[in-house]
Amino acid sequence: MPETVSPLGLLLDVDGPIASPDTRTIATPSIITDLITLAGANVPIGFITGRSAQFISEQVVTPLVTAGLPHEMRMYGVCEKGAVWFPITDAGMGDVVVDDSVALPAVVTGRIRDLVASDYADTMFFDETKLAMVSVEQRTDVDRDAYHLAQAAFEAAAYAIMVEHGLGVRFGDRVSPDATGAVPFRIDTTIISTDIESVDLDKDHAAERALAFFAEGGTLPRVWRSVGDSRSDYKMADHLFAAGFDVAHVDVRPADGILDRPYPVIVEGDLIHDEAGAAFLAFWVQKLGLGEAVPV
Numbered sequence: 001m002p003e004t005v006s007p008l009g010l011l012l013d014v015d016g017p018i019a020s021p022d023t024r025t026i027a028t029p030s031i032i033t034d035l036i037t038l039a040g041a042n043v044p045i046g047f048i049t050g051r052s053a054q055f056i057s058e059q060v061v062t063p064l065v066t067a068g069l070p071h072e073m074r075m076y077g078v079c080e081k082g083a084v085w086f087p088i089t090d091a092g093m094g095d096v097v098v099d100d101s102v103a104l105p106a107v108v109t110g111r112i113r114d115l116v117a118s119d120y121a122d123t124m125f126f127d128e129t130k131l132a133m134v135s136v137e138q139r140t141d142v143d144r145d146a147y148h149l150a151q152a153a154f155e156a157a158a159y160a161i162m163v164e165h166g167l168g169v170r171f172g173d174r175v176s177p178d179a180t181g182a183v184p185f186r187i188d189t190t191i192i193s194t195d196i197e198s199v200d201l202d203k204d205h206a207a208e209r210a211l212a213f214f215a216e217g218g219t220l221p222r223v224w225r226s227v228g229d230s231r232s233d234y235k236m237a238d239h240l241f242a243a244g245f246d247v248a249h250v251d252v253r254p255a256d257g258i259l260d261r262p263y264p265v266i267v268e269g270d271l272i273h274d275e276a277g278a279a280f281l282a283f284w285v286q287k288l289g290l291g292e293a294v295p296v
Helices: 029-040 053-067 106-120 144-164 203-216 231-242 273-287
Strands: 009-012 045-048 075-079 084-089 124-126 134-138 169-171 174-176 185-189 193-198 223-228 246-251
Touching: 009 203, 009 231, 029 045, 029 053, 029 273, 045 203, 053 075, 053 084, 075 203, 084 203, 106 124, 106 134, 106 144, 124 144, 134 144, 144 169, 144 174, 144 185, 144 193, 203 231, 223 231, 223 273, 231 246, 246 273
Parallel strands: 009 045, 009 223, 045 075, 169 185, 223 246
Antiparallel strands: 075 084, 124 134, 134 193, 169 174, 185 193
């Protein structure tokens, strides 16, 4: 039989468009049902995220499997911005692969863990589920403004620790090369976390890995949509555009500034975060004639 080529491919950030940045869970039920519907229609779906494999397993894969993922589909996870990856099937997550070459030295990771415990535990926590990068996240019982005040002080202290240990690091406009002149790490600020990571990790490299996996399962669709809430999420669409695909990026937090790009940038009216993500998925379920979308 001739191969059925999907009319669409999706690369989805998780925090924001899929999981609520407040509850850190998939709080909108239609997101689950629409992802399953699209997966069953041979739409390749890649979760391209800075989150850990454990987070994706608990908050994304388990709800999808429980609700009934199709047996035949292409679904993939690339976590920690490209340091960790795994296939997703109707039985759950497949083997998890970790790129240890991009990890911080254990002594620095330990210093940052201790810093959080001693000085910042009232506003944030050290994410013990990360396998390569270091992430420190806002506590869900803490006001966002209070967290941001503490976050700024924490990041300055973390930068000082990395410099003390001779690591080349970039933090905003501040740059401290290592003894060879290299700057292999950066401190990246998000609205709910701080990521300390290799400069080799980013959403374009993660997107490339997901596409390679999807290509193993059949012809790639020509039309792709990437969805995210951070300016770095545009890099998913950057990669797709450079590879020659018909791509548009959906920005679910446009108030941070819509970037000037050679491809269309879509916003979902006044909706933001997972409400915008839900509206986007519902639109494509209807557009592809896959059934009645669950109201948002």
